[in-house]
Amino acid sequence: MHAIILAAGQGTRMKSAKPKVLHELGGKAMLGHVVDRARELGAAGIHVVVGHGAAQVRDWAAAHYGEGALRWAEQREQKGTAHAVQQAMPQIPDGAQVLVLYGDVPLVSVATLRELVTAGARTLAVATVELADPFGYGRILRDRGRRVTGIVEEKDATPRQRAIREINTGLLAVPAKRLRGWLAKVKNGNAKGEYYLTDIVAMAAKGGLKVATVAAHAAEVEGANDRAQLARLERVLQQRQAAALLQAGVALLDPARFDLRGALRCGRDVTIDVGCVFEGEVTLGDDVKIGPHCVLRNVTLGAGSVVHAHSVLDGCTAEHDCVIGPFARVRPTTRLAAGSHVGNFVEVKNAALGAGTKANHLAYVGDARVGARTNIGAGVITCNYDGASKHVTTIGDDVFVGSDTQLVAPVTVHDGATIGAGSTITRDVPAGGLTIARAREQKTLAGWQRPKKQPK
Known part of the structure; x- marks a missing residue:
């Protein structure tokens, strides 16, 4: 044929x-x-x-x-x-x-x-x-x-x-x-x-x-000759896909408000709230719960993980019992170990968070390797980009990073360290103890030149 x-x-x-x-x-x-x-x-x-x-x-x-x-x-x-x-x-x-x-x-x-x-x-x-x-x-x-x-x-x-x-x-x-x-x-x-x-x-x-x-x-x-017909066919397709998921045991809280633009594989007792969009290849383990109005693109979530409302996940993986959102953005090549948390208005990119590590509020963690049981406070930023190149921040196990801390990469924070709130860290932080790095006065370096990208 x-x-x-x-x-x-x-x-x-x-x-x-x-x-x-x-x-x-x-x-x-x-x-x-x-x-x-x-x-x-x-x-x-x-x-x-x-x-x-x-x-x-x-x-x-x-x-x-x-x-x-x-x-x-x-x-x-x-x-x-x-x-x-x-x-x-x-x-x-x-x-x-x-x-x-x-x-x-x-x-x-x-x-x-x-x-x-x-x-x-x-x-x-x-x-x-x-x-x-x-x-x-x-x-x-x-x-x-x-x-x-x-x-x-x-x-x-x-x-x-x-x-x-x-x-x-x-x-x-x-x-x-x-x-x-x-x-x-x-x-x-x-x-x-x-x-x-x-x-x-x-x-x-x-x-x-x-x-x-x-x-x-x-x-x-039915063919699609204009935008209206295309939109009508989109709804037909989504209703088909929703019906298949319901038949497979997935709990769609409102099948009419669900969009799948790729492949979605679900374990047992998965719950998906209204207004969610799934793109590319998405895999959800047993007992995963997706809150309302989330976007998941090329994502794998382990059993028991929860994604709260209005979160955007793209090209990331999470092990079991992770908690993400609300209003979180998890970007490509991010890996979340079991039990880690990425909270409200936290952005994570090309980073690995160890088991039980938490970044619960208003933080940016980019190009970072973070150990287990570490706490990243509100307003923490890994300063990974100098205008020309990306640099890695390494944070060990059992670290406490105080609120409003800037970690100027490349930099390493060793196991068990505590960093006081409001610090700007430019050098490696030793294990244990408290490190505080707060400027005492404002200075301007005249004639300083920002790094420039080299032509390829």
């Missing part, structure tokens, strides 16, 4: 410089959803027909799937769906089966496509759906015996045909050799002057071939 994905449209109604198929749904380009479905079906080849923004689409594919993962065909002129499919056919052998997909129809299920592929193994199979309001769609024509005889587009339909509620989704499966022969006969004598792929249905019926139909759900075959 070879999949042909039609992705050549400009999508003018999006009012965007970006090709329509690259607009995102659940944090992934619409085209990415379709490519992933084809891969799940085990397609021997995935052929993407591009036109507008072809270079952008190719660059996107290379970044997400690697060079050579997809095959390409270009539709230089927009002459209709049959013309688009024809551009990919030279790459497909006669003995193959063809599955036609659309880059802006991202929510079609693997189950529906698998049924379509099975039905179209020897004949032509099309996916259809019944709509209360079928306006704008091609109608499925049937004879008195309910056999499919053709498809008529909205603009070419008679009033009686427009009353038909069964519509064409555009999705079809067909043996490649049959498809190739029919495409050569498609004409453009219609209201739009285009070569319609749907014309092959009438050809199949007239040739005595029974056209199979597969019933799809309306939500899975």
Whole structure:
């Protein structure tokens, strides 16, 4: 089976410089959803027909799937769906089966496509759906015996045909050799002057071939032509993902106020409050609790950890029983050991906090290595950047750093040390004892030059 994905449209109604198929749904380009479905079906080849923004689409594919993962065909002129499919056919052998997909129809299920592929193994199979309001769609024509005889587009339909509620989704499966022969006969004598792929249905019926139909759900075959449709599909996707999590035992306090833009793996008895956004790869251990309006991106949290309201976590890991927030920001490459705390209005970046260490209030801990059972007071800053380079602060076990202390890196605070509040630490602090470093008078060094970055 070879999949042909039609992705050549400009999508003018999006009012965007970006090709329509690259607009995102659940944090992934619409085209990415379709490519992933084809891969799940085990397609021997995935052929993407591009036109507008072809270079952008190719660059996107290379970044997400690697060079050579997809095959390409270009539709230089927009002459209709049959013309688009024809551009990919030279790459497909006669003995193959063809599955036609659309880059802006991202929510079609693997189950529906698998049924379509099975039905179209020897004949032509099309996916259809019944709509209360079928306006704008091609109608499925049937004879008195309910056999499919053709498809008529909205603009070419008679009033009686427009009353038909069964519509064409555009999705079809067909043996490649049959498809190739029919495409050569498609004409453009219609209201739009285009070569319609749907014309092959009438050809199949007239040739005595029974056209199979597969019933799809309306939500899975809806396309996104403008921002409003894209937003509607986003809600459909999020409702699906929320339903799957609820079924798996995750407590979503309001499934309607939940957004997953990647992959979320949860242990037992995980609770997620309202308004949370999960991006990339997120793993939550048993009994993890996420407070309202948090953002987690590429995060792993150990069992029993709690993230309080309005916290932003990005590219970090935490062991079991950590407490984060409210209003905390934990930035990439941060590692929190078991039982550590990152409190309100604390920012941590590229730092490791040891077991039981706490930074509970209004602190910045960047490029730091902090031992176990250490307390970092309110207003503490690791001064890691001199204007040109980043430097590391090392703090040992059982250290107490008093409020409003500045640690001017590179500097080391040894085990058991206590630093008095309001200190500016510029030299290593010995183990044990109390260190106080408060300026007695204000001085200005005339002619001092700030370090400058060296050109690369």
